[in-house]
Amino acid sequence: MTMSLSRAAQRRLLLWALLLPMxxxxxxxxxxxxLRLGMISFIEARPGGVLTDVFxxxxxxxxxxxxxxxxxxxxxxxxxxxxxxxxxVAAYPIALFLYRVNPVWRNILFVIxxxxxxxxxxxxxxxxxxxxxxxxxxxxxxxSAGLIDGPIxxxxxxxxxxxxxxxxxxxxxxxxxxxxxxxxxxxxxxxAAMLGANAFTRFYRIIVPLTMPGILLGCLLVFVLSVSSxxxxxxxxxxxxxxxxxxxxxxxxxxxxxxxxxxxxxxxLLIFGLxxxxxxxxxxxxx
Amino acid sequence: MIGKLTLRLKIxxxxxxxxxxxxxxxxxxxxxxxxxxxxxxPESWGVRWYVAMFEHEGxxxxxxxSLWLAAVVTVxxxxxxxxxxxxxxxxxxxxxxxxxxTFTAPLLLPSIVLGLAILLVFVQARLLGSYSGLIxxxxxxxxxxxxxxxxxxxxxxxxxxxxxxxxxxASPFTVFRRITMPLMxxxxxxxxxxxxLMSFDExxxxxxxxGPQVRTLPVEIFDxxxxxxxPMAAAISVALIVATLAIILILERTLGFSKAMGK
Numbered sequence: 031m032t033m034s035l036s037r038a039a040q041r042r043l044l045l046w047a048l049l050l051p052m053x054x055x056x057x058x059x060x061x062x063x064x065l066r067l068g069m070i071s072f073i074e075a076r077p078g079g080v081l082t083d084v085f086x087x088x089x090x091x092x093x094x095x096x097x098x099x100x101x102x103x104x105x106x107x108x109x110x111x112x113x114x115x116x117x118x119v120a121a122y123p124i125a126l127f128l129y130r131v132n133p134v135w136r137n138i139l140f141v142i143x144x145x146x147x148x149x150x151x152x153x154x155x156x157x158x159x160x161x162x163x164x165x166x167x168x169x170x171x172x173x174s175a176g177l178i179d180g181p182i183x184x185x186x187x188x189x190x191x192x193x194x195x196x197x198x199x200x201x202x203x204x205x206x207x208x209x210x211x212x213x214x215x216x217x218x219x220x221x222a223a224m225l226g227a228n229a230f231t232r233f234y235r236i237i238v239p240l241t242m243p244g245i246l247l248g249c250l251l252v253f254v255l256s257v258s259s260x261x262x263x264x265x266x267x268x269x270x271x272x273x274x275x276x277x278x279x280x281x282x283x284x285x286x287x288x289x290x291x292x293x294x295x296x297x298x299l300l301i302f303g304l305x306x307x308x309x310x311x312x313x314x315x316x317x
Numbered sequence: 318m319i320g321k322l323t324l325r326l327k328i329x330x331x332x333x334x335x336x337x338x339x340x341x342x343x344x345x346x347x348x349x350x351x352x353x354x355x356x357x358x359p360e361s362w363g364v365r366w367y368v369a370m371f372e373h374e375g376x377x378x379x380x381x382x383s384l385w386l387a388a389v390v391t392v393x394x395x396x397x398x399x400x401x402x403x404x405x406x407x408x409x410x411x412x413x414x415x416x417x418x419t420f421t422a423p424l425l426l427p428s429i430v431l432g433l434a435i436l437l438v439f440v441q442a443r444l445l446g447s448y449s450g451l452i453x454x455x456x457x458x459x460x461x462x463x464x465x466x467x468x469x470x471x472x473x474x475x476x477x478x479x480x481x482x483x484x485x486x487a488s489p490f491t492v493f494r495r496i497t498m499p500l501m502x503x504x505x506x507x508x509x510x511x512x513x514l515m516s517f518d519e520x521x522x523x524x525x526x527x528g529p530q531v532r533t534l535p536v537e538i539f540d541x542x543x544x545x546x547x548p549m550a551a552a553i554s555v556a557l558i559v560a561t562l563a564i565i566l567i568l569e570r571t572l573g574f575s576k577a578m579g580k
Contacts, residue, residue: 149558152520157339163546
């Protein structure tokens with residue numbers, strides 16, 4: 031009796047062998063944790079953080095009853111929107127420049143534009159602390175130039191977080207914009223110019239609409255990264271900037287309130303979902 | 318004038334690049350400060366903080382751990398991700414897209430939420446502050462990139478080349494060694510380099526799963542920067558930037574990194 035497997039069965043076995051290890055790791059480190067996070071957000075904790083198995087909406091009710099929560103949501107949304115717009119304004123000229131410059135410079139500058147991605151966010155944030163601190167480079171320059179008498183406060187407030195985050199997000203935004211610049215053809219601009227459009231009109235009526243898919247993708251990416259950013263607000267905010275992401279960390283690590291941290295995380299995920307939905311609705315119009 | 322670079326745009330872009338690179342460049346002069354506190358410009362110069370950095374036991378231990386961790390995570394990411402990517406791009410089966418999306422979904426989630434979720438499972442499984450816990454947590458970050466890159470790599474690799482070799486009498490092993498392997502090499506290098514750098518730099522998820530005895534370098538630096546204001550963090554930053562540059566230069570010289578990144 032021969033026990034050789036059919037070709038189809040062999041293929042099936044090979045497929046399982048290829049996929050199973052990755053599927054197991056994915057389940058243990060991603061699916062299971064996310065399910066547990068959702069579950070724990072509906073569980074009651076005894077004082078001291080010990081988990082019970084009592085089902086409750088209490089964590090969410092507590093969240094929405096606390097006026098501080100609305101401040102956190104408002105702070106996170108406002109900061110993420112300002113950072114997104116600031117990054118767009120800063121990255122757009124870079125992307126336009128890269129698109130128009132000759133190929134040699136384009137390759138060099140492209141590498142320079144994305145190279146900060148390879149430097150840890152902690153290091154880049156520390157660089158901003160050196161620049162913006164009371165005894166930092168900018169205050170030092172301004173004081174030695176006699177423009178100010180004492181140091182002005184550039185960090186440990188929201189301003190510092192904005193500056194640091196916008197700089198950290200520029201490479202992501204630039205990458206998304208460059209990817210969307212493919213549709214931009216100088217022919218359209220020439221046509222518009224011949225029909226009498228000035229530079230300003232050409233920019234707003236030709237260049238911006240044509241590059242809209244890249245703009246939208248970049249904005250989604252930066253918004254989503256800003257909502258969940260934590261290192262930069264923590265270090266440049268100096269404990270004075272309160273956001274959803276910093277609250278999740280404080281609840282989980284500092285105060286060990288895991289059930290509340292879980293429900294705050296679910297709120298963050300909902301904001302994520304809403305941003306994605308808004309993006310797909312707007313992006314559909316520009317397809 | 319149409320579609321050309323105006324002087325105004327050039328000047329604007331020049332200042333934007335200064336803004337972009339300033340925080341990376343500014344740590345270099347500060348790292349050679351001999352002052353006790355961070356003052357800019359430094360009042361005295363020297364290599365005091367580089368010496369202090371190498372003598373700081375917590376930092377050197379964290380550095381060794383991070384290096385070891387990144388190497389282990391890179392090897393495991395390839396061992397897990399490459400076969401899965403091969404199956405997804407070369408086999409037809411039900412739920413293929415769903416599986417690809419599940420494998421790459423951690424990429425889209427905020428690290429802070431993912432970190433908390435992993436903490437909640439690891440605390441039960443007693444994996445917090447353990448080496449295996451750290452490795453597993455880092456695999457969540459690195460495997461989505463490996464799978465994305467390798468699915469693209471296998472997708473652009475025409476199966477007809479392999480079929481031709483088989484028809485000409487090459488054994489499956491020879492086909493893999495002589496055809497498949499060289500063709501997927503750029504993707505493998507890109508995956509390995511990205512995994513290594515991602516793991517070495519990972520800080521948010523690590524903050525949730527490290528213990529007092531098992532601390533990675535980025536976590537150690539984060540705590541240091543948060544609590545101290547001496548120029549040693551600048552010395553560490555310069556060392557990290559130089560190390561990253563060295564890795565990229567070595568890869569570029571030996572294997573053609575920019576080609577591997579699909580540029």
